[in-house]
Amino acid sequence: MDAVAITKRSYHPLVLFFYYSKLLTNDQLAQIPDTTIAYWDKNKLEFMFGSDWVKGVSADYENFSKTQKRKIVAKAAKLCLKTLACISSVLDKTGNIQGIMKKNAKKVIDTIDYLVTEMPVKKACRIFKISTNQYFRWKNKIYCTASVLNLCFKTHPHQLTIAEATCIKEAINNPEYKYLPGVSIYYSLLNAGKLFCSITTFYKYAQLLFVGEKLKRPKEPKVRLFASRPFEYLHIDTTLIPTLKGGTKRVVFVKDNFSKALLHKVIVPDGKSVWIADVLKETFIQHHLMNYKEPIHIISDKGSENRGEVLKWIDQFEQPNMVIKKTVGEDHFKYYNNEVESAFHIFKNEFSRDKIYNDTADLQNGIDEFYIYFNEKRYPKELYGLTPQQVLNGEIPDKNRFKEQIKAQKGVRYQKNKSAKFCDVCS
Numbered sequence: 001m002d003a004v005a006i007t008k009r010s011y012h013p014l015v016l017f018f019y020y021s022k023l024l025t026n027d028q029l030a031q032i033p034d035t036t037i038a039y040w041d042k043n044k045l046e047f048m049f050g051s052d053w054v055k056g057v058s059a060d061y062e063n064f065s066k067t068q069k070r071k072i073v074a075k076a077a078k079l080c081l082k083t084l085a086c087i088s089s090v091l092d093k094t095g096n097i098q099g100i101m102k103k104n105a106k107k108v109i110d111t112i113d114y115l116v117t118e119m120p121v122k123k124a125c126r127i128f129k130i131s132t133n134q135y136f137r138w139k140n141k142i143y144c145t146a147s148v149l150n151l152c153f154k155t156h157p158h159q160l161t162i163a164e165a166t167c168i169k170e171a172i173n174n175p176e177y178k179y180l181p182g183v184s185i186y187y188s189l190l191n192a193g194k195l196f197c198s199i200t201t202f203y204k205y206a207q208l209l210f211v212g213e214k215l216k217r218p219k220e221p222k223v224r225l226f227a228s229r230p231f232e233y234l235h236i237d238t239t240l241i242p243t244l245k246g247g248t249k250r251v252v253f254v255k256d257n258f259s260k261a262l263l264h265k266v267i268v269p270d271g272k273s274v275w276i277a278d279v280l281k282e283t284f285i286q287h288h289l290m291n292y293k294e295p296i297h298i299i300s301d302k303g304s305e306n307r308g309e310v311l312k313w314i315d316q317f318e319q320p321n322m323v324i325k326k327t328v329g330e331d332h333f334k335y336y337n338n339e340v341e342s343a344f345h346i347f348k349n350e351f352s353r354d355k356i357y358n359d360t361a362d363l364q365n366g367i368d369e370f371y372i373y374f375n376e377k378r379y380p381k382e383l384y385g386l387t388p389q390q391v392l393n394g395e396i397p398d399k400n401r402f403k404e405q406i407k408a409q410k411g412v413r414y415q416k417n418k419s420a421k422f423c424d425v426c427s
Contacts, residue, residue, distance in 0.1 A: 009033075016040065084127060101130060105138045106150065113139075146422035148208050157417035160197060160205060164413070167195050168202065169209040179350040180378070182206055187379035190402050196409035225299070225335040227258035230392055231289060233326075234263065235299045235340035236280065238271060241348070246359040251367060252276065254283045255340045257299075260380045261388035262343060263287055265367045267360060273308030280313060297324045301337055343374065 018024050019032075019040055029037070088097070101108055108128050112135055115124040125135050143150045148165045160168075171177060171185050171194075186202045189195040195202070227233045235255045240248050250271055254264040264283040268275035280298070284290050298314070314323050328337045351370050357363040375389040383390075383397045391397060 009036075011036075081127075088127075088129060097129060101128060105141075106143055109135065109139050144423035146420075148205055152423050153417040153420035154423075157414045158410070159413075159417065160201065161413055161416050164195055164197065165205055165209065168205050172206050172210050179353050181350070183381045184377075184379045187385040190385055190405075191379075196402060196405040198406065225257060225339070227256075229294065230256055230258045231287070231292060231296055232294065233257035233297045233299055233339075234283070235337055236276070237301060237337055237340040237344070238268070238276075238303070239344045239348075241357070241363060243357045243359050243363055246363070249360060249363055251344075251363075252279045253340050253343050254279065255343050256388075256392065257339055259388045259391035260339070260383060261375050261392040262371055265371055267364055267367070271303065273310045277309035277313045280310065292322070295322060295324060297326050299326045299328060299335070299337055299339075301328055346374065346378075 015024075019029075108130070112121070112124045112128065115127070121135065122132055125132050141151065144152045146162060147153060147156075147159060149156070149159055151159060153159065153161075167189065171189055172182070177185050182203060183199065185206075186195075186199055189202075225233060233256075235257060236252065238250050238252050241251055242248050250268050252264075252266045252268055252275070253262060255262055264279060264286065266275075266279050266282070268279070289296060300310075311325070314325055317323050326333045326335075328335055347367070347370050351373055352366060355366065357366055375392075376387050379385055379387060384399045384401050386395055386397055386401075
């Protein structure tokens with residue numbers, strides 16, 4: 001067998017030049033033996049004989065290499081800007097891009113500070129859709145890590161103190177208040193004397209300190225009916241609630257418009273008007289309304305609450321104007337029955353959210369507990385820190401109830417924050 005002749009590999013003259021100019025790809029370098037690479041590394045291009053003869057050509061290739069690298073950088077920059085433009089477009093559609101930028105002001109400022117080394121500050125600000133004035137205003141702020149708002153306590157003394165912010169954080173993240181609305185948590189803190197600030201300030205801090213989904217403010221219904229006294233408007237409605245062993249049960253609630261209190265709660269066999277009439281009779285007896293001196297309006301939908309035995313029972317009153325039937329959605333009465341419907345919503349989605357009822361008796365115990373919870377433990381926004389039961393008992397809602405305490409705490413807060421020492425300015 002003939003021996004295979006081994007010949008030494010010879011390279012094109014430009015390959016050596018490309019190697020020293022670092023223009024060879026990784027795949028090309030992998031095809032060159034390590035010994036050849038080591039030999040080339042020992043010899044510098046500028047020390048080889050005749051390097052001065054090709055100096056002009058060599059310079060041109062170096063410029064070509066720099067140009068290629070700049071093209072790559074420019075292409076990467078265009079891709080980044082394209083991506084950023086897409087993100088900005090998405091944020092614009094949220095309608096709150098300024099709010100998002102403000103919450104992340106420090107990161108925005110740090111990024112712009114990095115960009116201004118390569119571009120004008122005006123152009124860098126335009127990328128983040130803020131003005132140069134806004135940039136310098138944020139840049140001149142002192143960021144204090146001890147503050148929830150990242151603001152120096154000494155230069156912004158009207159913000160809540162650390163103790164007040166901690167109080168809000170502990171309350172809104174308390175497992176016992178897991179499904180309680182923010183307004184009830186706010187008034188429970190005011191009634192306990194743990195916090196005195198406006199409800200707007202409370203929600204501002206709660207949004208920043210809440211661990212979980214966004215804390216929602218109560219929404220105002222579009223069409224509302226406002227009473228001027230207890231028992232002026234009584235709302236009645238039914239809903240279906242499933243049980244494991246007893247099937248679906250029908251529950252009836254009667255709610256007072258003025259006090260927001262539940263007046264009665266009953267599980268009825270079915271939706272016939274005879275049972276609804278019995279619920280109304282029991283409500284009137286329990287709250288001593290049979291000989292009430294002022295007119296009482298019963299608000300209901302167009303279901304069984306508005307026919308048969310219910311109408312017969314209303315007609316039996318000696319004074320025709322004592323009990324007046326109102327049906328929602330009619331031409332002369334365009335209000336909704338949302339007062340009692342909101343009670344069903346609270347029962348299902350707040351009080352019973354993690355509960356499953358076994359049978360009728362278990363459900364009855366549940367609505368009995370809800371009756372106390374709804375009337376004595378919740379603080380509706382319209383009652384300004386009073387429970388429905390307190391208003392039903394005669395107390396009058398007053399929006400200035402905590403005005404003096406909030407005003408006094410504002411001065412105390414100012415003095416505490418002025419003497420704080422947490423950041424460079426404070427200390």
